[in-house]
Amino acid sequence: MNAMRMLVTGATLLLAACDHTTPPQSAASVASVPAPATSAAKPVSHFSPPEESSIPNDDFGKQIALGRQIFVDPGRYAKAYVGNQLSCENCHLDAGRLANAAPLWGAYPMYPAYRSKNHHVNTFAERLQGCFNYSMNGKAPPLGDPVLVALETYAYWMSKGEPIGTSLPGRSYPKLSKPAMAPDYARGEKVFKSDCALCHGDNGQGQQTADRTVFPPLWGPQSFNWGAGMEQITNAAGFIKANMPLGRGNTLTDQDAWDVAYFMNAHERPQDPRFNGSIPATRAAYHDTPDSLYGVAVNGQLLGQGTAK
CATH class of the missing domain: 1.10.760.10 (Cytochrome c-like domain)
Incomplete structure (x- = not known):
């Protein structure tokens, strides 16, 4: 990544699984769960998305490139739907490519999927709508909107060669x-x-x-x-x-x-x-x-x- 990309990806948060289950009445309740020892990381082989230089030079490639631009800078390319200063890349590092940072290639092949957050089967486009509503604190583009089409095209291209419905290492x-x-x-x-x-x-x-x-x-x-x-x-x-x-x-x-x-x-x-x-x-x-x-x-x-x- 160049220097600006490194700056832009200085992220910390936003777009992950959003499902919710049972509560405490105070923050101290977190302590009530037994505590195993610190987890040990083991070397894992992750899926490698295609290089950005391989984006095709045709009309389909233009949609891929637009999806990447929206992902990295939604405040510029999807301004009507963004309500804060975050970008998608803040939580999905390296333009959605990095393993263990909820990469796009880890999410796309897992949809459609039932989500307990909204209690129905979501398409990938509906999942993207949720990101605009919550992580971007904005409003969801309507289904079929060019913003969603470009983002889904980018995710599809990045996921080519992956098995459908298989949770790969590093996907979240x-x-x-x-x-x-x-x-x-x-x-x-x-x-x-x-x-x-x-x-x-x-x-x-x-x-x-x-x-x-x-x-x-x-x-x-x-x-x-x-x-x-x-x-x-x-x-x-x-x-x-x-x-x-x-x-x-x-x-x-x-x-x-x-x-x-x-x-x-x-x-x-x-x-x-x-x-x-x-x-x-x-x-x-x-x-x-x-x-x-x-x-x-x-x-x-x-x-x-x-x-x-």
Whole structure:
């Protein structure tokens, strides 16, 4: 990657599995799960998507290239549907190519699929719509919209040669074993200050250059909203462990990854679009899991109130 690509991919969050299951009434409940030892990474052979230089020079190739442009810079190429400063690449690194960063080639062959998040079988295009609604805090392009067509074309091209419906190594974020100690705000803050603040800023609001986001905001009005998959601590911890700090993935301990994921998600962000007027009722309906801090009080602050854009 060139220097700008490295900056743009200085990501931390957004588009992962967003399914939710059973809750605690407080953040401390995360500690109730028995804690296996730190997970040990083993060398794994991952699928290799085609090189970008092999994009065909024809009308189909133009759609592939457009899909890549939208993926890397949706604020420019899909502006009508984006509501924050994030790009798809912030959570799906290297233009959606990198294993263990929820690559596009890992997702495309797994659809159509039933998702408990919305209780029906989703097409890949519907999955992309969800990304705009939640991770991008925007609005979903209608099915058949040129933005969705280009993104799906890009994902299809990247996935050529893969078996359909087979979960390949590296297709999502790593699933870490539960930590020895319950994720902790104070410990997470220390990790953030030592390993994350340099890129994402002391206040977690990222960095911009010439009106372009080079390191994304991790919370606040310009980050992903409470409906995004990255608000689940499990997803955030796996992404952070494998990929952060940028260029130094797998250097944090599992415990550090859990703690800093907790710290990041213990900050307010835009409201869940499914908010029904009641934080407890919205938690019960959509965030009923120990992995979510929506509707949980942390440091005396009830999370889930949302932020204005």
